[in-house]
Amino acid sequence: MRLSVKEHIVKKNDNHELPKNIRQVGDLDLDKRVYIEDYAFSFIKETDIDEDDEGKVGILLGEEKNIQGEIYTFVYAAMEVQNASVYDGKVSFTQETWPLVEANCAAYFPGMSMVGWYLVSSGIRPENNEALERVHSDSIGRYKAFMYVNPTERTEEIYSCFDGGLECLDGYVVYFDKNEQMQRYMADVDSRRKKTAVDEAAVKRYRQIMKENKNEPKAKQQLSIMYALSAILVIFVLVAGAARLQSEKNAVNNDNVIESGGDYVDNTSAVNATPSAVQDETLNVDYANGNVDTTQAPSDDVQEEITSSVEEDTTPAETETETEQVTEPVSEETTPQETTASHKTYIVQDGDTLYGIIKREYGSEDPQKLQELFDLNGITDGGNSIAPGDELILP
Secondary structure (H helix, E strand, O other): OOOOHHHOOOOEOOOOOOOOOEEEEEOOOOOOEEEEEHHHHHHHHOOOOOOOOOEEEEEEEEEEEEEOOEEEEEEEEEEEOOOOEEEOOEEEOOOOHHHHHHHHHHHHOOOOEEEEEEEEEOOOOOOOOHHHHHHHHHHHOOOOEEEEEEOOOOEEEEEEEEOOEEEEOOEEEEEOOOOHHHHHHHHHHHHHHHHHHHHHHHHHHHHHHHHHHHHHHHHHHHHHHHHHHHHHHHHHHHHHHHHHHHHHHHHHHHHHHHHOHHHOOOOHHHHOOOHHHHHHOOOEEEOOOOEEEOOOOOOHHHHHHHHHHHHHHOOHHHHHHHHHOOOOOOOOOOOOOEOOOOOEEEEOOOOOOHHHHHHHHHOOOOHHHHHHHHHHHOOOOOOOOOOOOOEEEEO
C-alpha cells in the first residue's frame, strides 16, 4: 500500500477550471494527476544531447492545486539547467545550480514555482534507481513530479514518489494554450543554441586549421618523397622497357640467323683461291656454323655459289698480275689486249721496232703517234731498250 501524495499540503482551490483543449495519454492516476502544457512538453521532447553527454536535466515550473480533494500538478513551463551534471549514470547538482535557476525563473517565468524536474537520457533508467531517487528527494522534493524522456526509444513517462520510491504514473494530460512566456523562452534558447553551435563549429575549425598547419611541413616532405619515388619509378619503367625491347629485337635477329643458316656460307678461304683450285678440293659446308670442311664434296648449288663468290671478289690487280706472269710467245697476228678503257697494249715480238709497230698498227709512221708511244711507255732512248716480251701501251 503506497502512501498517498495527498499528504503533501496543497492549498485547496475548488474553483479552478480544468483545461478543456487536452490530449490524454493513458489512464489518469487517482493519487497524482499531471497536466503539462504542449509547448513545455515539446521543448522537453526536442532536447538535443551532445555526443559527450549522457543526458540533460531541467526543471518543471507551474503550480500545484487541490481541487475537490484531488491533487493536480499543472506544468506551465520547462527550463533547462545549464550546470547540472549527468555522468556515469548519475545526476548531480552544484551549489551554483539553484541561484542560476532562480534568476532565470524571475526573468522568464515570474510567479511560477518548481513543481518537478525532467531528465532526457538513453542510458539512465528511473526504475529501482536509488541514486536517482535520492537526487529527487534531496534536491527537488519528495512529492514533486519527475518526467523521463528516452530519445532512443521515443518514450515519455511521468513519475511520482510513492513509499519513498519513484513509480511511473498510468497516464497524464497534455493541454494546449498560447503560453507566450514559454514561446519567448524557447526562442531565446534556440538562438543561444545556434550561437553555441556556430561558436563550437568555429572552435573546431580553428583547431583543424592549427592541426593542418602543424602537419603541413610533414605533408610537404611526404609529398616531395612521393614525387621522387614516382620519378624513380618512371625511370625504372623506361629503362626496363628499353631493355625488354632490345632483348626482343636481339631474339628476333637470332631467330632470323638460325632460320637462314642453310644459306650462310663462309667464303673466306674461297676468296683467296682460284676457281680451278676450288673445284679440285672436296668441300663440306656446316650450314649451322658457317664452317667449310674439305673432307666431302659440296652439292652442285654450293659449288656454283662458291665459284660465283670467287669471281666477284677477284680484283683487277690480281688479273693484271696473272697477265704479267704469262711469258708464252704469241704470233704477230695476236690482237693487242686492253689495259685501260682508252689504250691498248702490245707484246713486243722478236725483230719488232717502234717505228714498225706504229706503221703496222696505224698504217703509217706517224711521228705524233710515235711520240705518244714514247710518252706512254717512258721511252727516252729511241726504243733501243725494248726487248721481246715487253708490254707496250699503244696511243
